[in-house]
Amino acid sequence: MTNIIEVKKVSKQFNQREILKDVSFTIKKGSINGLLGPNGAGKTTIIRLLNGVIEAPTGMMNVMGFNPKLQGDEIRKRVGIVTESASLYHDMSAWDNLIFFSKIYGYSNTERITHLLEQFDMLGFKDQMVGSFSTGMKKRIALAKALLHNPDLLFLDEPTNGLDPEGINEVIHYLRKVNQEEGVTILICSHVLHQLETICDSYLFLVDGRIVENGTLAELEDKYLKKINLLVETGLKPLNSQTYKGHPYKRRGANQLEFLLSTKEEITPLLSNILNETWIHTCEITNRSLEAIYFTIRGGRGVE
Amino acid sequence: MNKQTILTIARKDMKAAFSSKKVWVPMIIIALILCIVVPSGIAYFGIHFDLVGTSSKDIEKPLNSFIENFPNEDMRNTLIALPTLGYKFVYFFLSFMMIPFFLMVAIINSMVTSSNSFVGEKERNTLETLLFAPISIKNLFLGKVLASLIPTLAISFAAFIISSIIVNVITYPHFKVILYFNSIWMILMFWVIPILVLFNIILNVLISAKVKTFQEAQQFGGILVLPIVGIIISQASGMFFLSPLTLFLIGAVLLIGNLFLLKLVTKFNNRNTLFQSQIH
Incomplete structure (x- = not known):
């Protein structure tokens, strides 16, 4: 072009x-x-x-x-x-x-x-x-x-x-x-x-x-997404309250877990592991929005 | 120069002005009162009701003295020959005192439309979009001038024609002279007024392009009425007589003024300057 x-x-x-x-x-x-x-x-x-x-x-x-x-x-x-x-x-x-x-x-x-x-x-x-x-x-x-x-x-x-x-x-x-x-x-x-x-x-x-x-x-x-926040709607109830298969997570709701991953490549194995145990309805990278990238670029300063 | 663009802008502005009663009704009323009602009333009542009162020696003496000292010989002789003081007053008023009235109407009406030209676009947020269009500032300017010139002259000429008919129907049986149809009035209507109106419009459009609000534009434009007030006073006092030559010279001076203003417009013909001063 x-x-x-x-x-x-x-x-x-x-x-x-x-x-x-x-x-x-x-x-x-x-x-x-x-x-x-x-x-x-x-x-x-x-x-x-x-x-x-x-x-x-x-x-x-x-x-x-x-x-x-x-x-x-x-x-x-x-x-x-x-x-x-x-x-x-x-x-x-x-x-x-x-x-x-x-x-x-x-x-x-x-x-x-x-x-x-x-x-x-x-x-x-x-x-x-x-x-x-x-x-x-x-x-x-x-x-x-x-x-x-x-x-x-x-x-x-x-x-x-x-x-x-x-x-x-x-x-x-x-x-x-x-x-x-x-x-x-x-x-x-x-x-x-x-x-x-x-x-x-x-x-x-x-x-x-x-x-x-x-x-x-x-x-x-690629340039700014150093960590992946993956929000998964699932029936998974990990025994460890901090990590699942080595991935740290936080509970966001009754059926919502947010995983912190290092790369996008970790998403598929993680989802496979969960699917082996229980159901998954949705999954979304929450920190990939334009707004999130914008704030990263601006060094955390808010939009006016 | 792009005629299509100029006419499109002029048509749009004229349509906008005449679709708003608040704009055109006052323009027509001013012309109706000052150019038709006043002279017709003076003519009718002056002749039929002896308004000046010939019996009053107190008024007659200074008026006769004013007539005897009048600078123009023809007018002096005509006035002396008229039978009553009422006739003299009506003849003098219609022949000379009406001139500033017509000038005033032309000035006021041209000011109403022209002072709103650029600043009106700015207040409606449409100036920005016009400046973003592929039209030259010169064409935009000429369109604005034309949009004020046409209605102002049309109203002035229409008022003159209607006034002439009514006034002459009233006065001809008494004076046996057709009023207004003389060199002074022809030079006034077809030389001075068009040039004066053009001068006033160009000046007001320029002011309108420079100021920030319509109110400011009106304030600046209003200053132009002052010379007309001066003419009224000088005419009434006999201090300054508007002969055909004087009127021709006034027109010529204004014409030079127009050329000067057009040069200013050319200097001002810069999108960058207009944009930076008017759009924020």
């Missing part, structure tokens, strides 16, 4: 405050990427720089072969963006909003608008004022707006903010659909980690304006 975004040693200051420090990363074409970090880490600034709406004094950026500083409009023609606030006109209907933005993007096509409204289950609401919509509905219209001109790249800044769990699932579902069906490369900025776990191919961790880590979940696990 080729790189659709390349960033090398980019720094950015605002009012003498350094927002980004020597940021370097690449994004593969067709992938879904999570840009993760606490509030104020510089995630939104990266999106703005990549779109050429603000300028970086140092470093090199290449987005689809264009320099954001000099060829911003070329990038903006090929990029869709959903900002944190849905950025729609509340006193206009969903249809009028999409017609307006399609003209602004020079891609006035009512068939495309109808198709997107259908995709996002909003066709039935097209004539209603956006101001009367729920946050989830606004996000869906904002997503449709971002996709009007068939972009190659989609930037989403905190796309799930203000959404209920159902709304979050819907957005994640639509993003996956857009990526798979239209081949759109996606960069999602978020500080809510567990929502991205199921959708992203790779992650960038931004802390205090620096990219402190990046990679796929598997790569990050």
Whole structure:
């Protein structure tokens, strides 16, 4: 896969405050990427720089072969963006909003608008004022707006903010659909980690304006998962209250034991041993979540 | 320059302004009162009800003295020839005192729409999305200017036409002269007002792009009404007479002002500056 975004040693200051420090990363074409970090880490600034709406004094950026500083409009023609606030006109209907933005993007096509409204289950609401919509509905219209001109790249800044769990699932579902069906490369900025776990191919961790880590979940696990916490729902009642077959464990519930293993390779023999004695209903590695890895990377500091 | 983009932005803004009664009703009411009701009322009551009171020597003496010292000879002679003080007052008021009223309406209406242009987008969180679109700041700016210029001029011209008809229907049988259809009014309506409105709009759009809130934009924009108040006072006192040449020169100065403002806009034509000053 080729790189659709390349960033090398980019720094950015605002009012003498350094927002980004020597940021370097690449994004593969067709992938879904999570840009993760606490509030104020510089995630939104990266999106703005990549779109050429603000300028970086140092470093090199290449987005689809264009320099954001000099060829911003070329990038903006090929990029869709959903900002944190849905950025729609509340006193206009969903249809009028999409017609307006399609003209602004020079891609006035009512068939495309109808198709997107259908995709996002909003066709039935097209004539209603956006101001009367729920946050989830606004996000869906904002997503449709971002996709009007068939972009190659989609930037989403905190796309799930203000959404209920159902709304979050819907957005994640639509993003996956857009990526798979239209081949759109996606960069999602978020500080809510567990929502991205199921959708992203790779992650960038931004802390205090620096990219402190990046990679796929598997790569990050290999690097940071030194111990395995395995939670097993089982009828096993070990005689030794501290270890079972040499593996230390803690009882988490009536039928739940959490084993501490050194490597993933120890999982299968352990489960075989248990199955020889009794039943197992579920088993899960509890410390492999994105959030757990994030905390490990940040050295135990909490998410803001 | 992308005409499609400019017209799309202008249409969207005009539709938004005219879909909100709070915006267009005051614009129409101001024009209706200042440009139609006031002159029609002055014309009708001045002629038919002898408002000034010719019997009052106390008023007649200073008014006649004012007319005798009036700087423009034609106007002086016309005023002296009119039979009653009421006629003189109506003729003078409609010919000269109405000029600042039309200027005021043009200024106020252009300010209402233009001061909201950028700051309105910012307050609705839509400026960010417009700056993320592949449109130039120049086109965005021109769209905003056009969205204020068209309704302001349309209201001013409509008010002028309606006022002319009503006022002349009332006054023609008495004065035997068609009021408003002279060089002063033609220069005012088709030279000074369009240039003044454009000047006010560009200035207000620039202010709107610089300030943080709509209230700030209104405060700055309101300062522009002051010169018009000055014209009202000078006209009423006879201190300063708006001859065709004076009006032409005012228009020319404003035109130069427009060119200066456009140069400022070009300097300001930077997405990075606009984004960093307005979006947080």
